[in-house]
Amino acid sequence: AQTVTQSQPEMSVQEAETVTLSCTYDTSESDYYLFWYKQPPSRQMILVIRQEAYKQQNATENRFSVNFQKAAKSFSLKISDSQLGDAAMYFCAYRSGNQFYFGTGTSLTVIP
């Protein structure tokens, strides 16, 4: 069965600094997709970044980038120049076919 593990229940970062959130997953599939979602206190789910497993190049979206290590089944999220608005719960998600699997989340605090 596919599983997604986020080993850091809570993280904190100083405003303007960089933080990395870790995610590992378990799969026997070769074709899949990975996502990071942000859930602010409003509890909306907002897509931050996505990565296709067949692409070797790491995805980047402005201040957000990933370190995708396919062999290690690792998919970490790096947030650069952290802002107060980045404070939220972050979920890593794996998709193969029509099923999505989410990790348990990492709560990020941004310290002014």
Place this chain on the structure above:
Amino acid sequence: GAGVSQSPRYKVTKRGQDVALRCDPISGHVSLYWYRQALGQGPEFLTYFNYEAQQDKSGLPNDRFSAERPEGSISTLTIQRTEQRDSAMYRCASSLAGTGGTYEQYFGPGTRLTVT
């Protein structure tokens, strides 16, 4: 509306009652997903529709849970004979397509169900 909507936003019901949760996806979105999210946890997959066809219901916890999407648009998740352990946030998400590409899922605001 531009986004996925869900109703009601909050539902309090007594144990043993049936509840129906509604999801109105983004117009034109083919795929619709239902998730359950407990506090402090990530969303847990329940079921998935492609148009009106329920493609996967392997995540439904037991036969008290059912879902339908009769016209390929609005979907209803029904929980019969509710139990306290059913209390959670129930989320709906839709996307342009389900199995191809990195199609983004757009999540609704969720229905917070409390069973007393």
